[in-house]
Amino acid sequence: MAQKEISQAVIRRMPRYYRYLGELLDAGVERISSNDLSNQMQVTASQIRQDLNNFGGFGQQGYGYNVKYLYEEIGKILGLDQVHNIIVIGAGNLGQALTNYVKFERFGFKIIALFDVNPALEGVSVRGIKVHMLDELDDFCANNKVDIAALTMPKAKADITAKHLVSIGIHAIWNFAHVDLDIDNEDVVVENVHLSDSLMQLSYNIEKNKK
């Protein structure tokens, strides 16, 4: 498969393809034309063809896509054929909510530990997964394969925690803290989930619709 640089805009659309193909697969659909996929996903057929051509195509003229094959190939593109171990820093409601999302495991994402500074949470388990005290973080990361750290902690400590995680070898951060992390290291990938930003965008569109 060609290894050219693919834009993040294309990558952002791939999980949605993966989701729709998974639903088709569950429904027993074996083959789908780009037109039918286009109708279901409300994306133009030409957009679908363009997006998939970034990875070498997958379709055959007049024949459509093999759903299972395409699902699995997109899964590989997204790295879902690998297991990614996650630690959650911040074992409050949000950290616990993420830990309870069993479905992440279906995609290879396995939460293996939570960390918090609140002594009341020491020894507590969420879905069988233990909450550790934050001072055990370095030892834990030295002794376990940790691929991703989810930051579900208050904004004030997020940046310093992220820098520390990077210094002990964690190279992927799923950031829920309402701050842009200041990490100047191209080997580190950060994905932000800024809930307030999303709510503000909704609010803009509400007010726009009133006009």
Place this chain on the structure above:
Amino acid sequence: MAQKEISQAVIRRMPRYYRYLGELLDAGVERISSNDLSNQMQVTASQIRQDLNNFGGFGQQGYGYNVKYLYEEIGKILGLDQVHNIIVIGAGNLGQALTNYVKFERFGFKIIALFDVNPALEGVSVRGIKVHMLDELDDFCANNKVDIAALTMPKAKADITAKHLVSIGIHAIWNFAHVDLDIDNEDVVVENVHLSDSLMQLSYNIEKNKK
């Protein structure tokens, strides 16, 4: 202010401006040049000027932006000068996590009730906000101003619940369920937070960095 159609890409960047300006304001900064703002935000100064020009500018040549004024104006653009009442459908961990985000209130977003089908949650309160049973939803919405419904419930029931909410007059949905809602009504605005999609994008970038 000109009321032309502004692209969602621009709108998506506005909460980030708002956040940075809020931090400058908290730090006592009164005025900032687009170059300084550009350095802090790691966006080009020309991008900043272009974005803000969509709303009529706000800057003065050689003088920079008045932080407080710009913060407030962007707040108005985003509708944050209004109060938006939110109900949360699904009072599990995620619904409770959102309810506990006190900061949303600072931006005018007020969670006024949670709903669930689990009788064990009846009468429970989260930060003083009551969990109602789902069969009380229609009455509640008839008797209260509800601006936004947050869907933090399983995917299977999300679409039918969203359609019902629209039928009883709710025109804004903040969707956390891992499904695209099938709502064909241009008066309804939907903002999706698809956590799995975000995790998959992170995973793609992790694997890409390994190559």
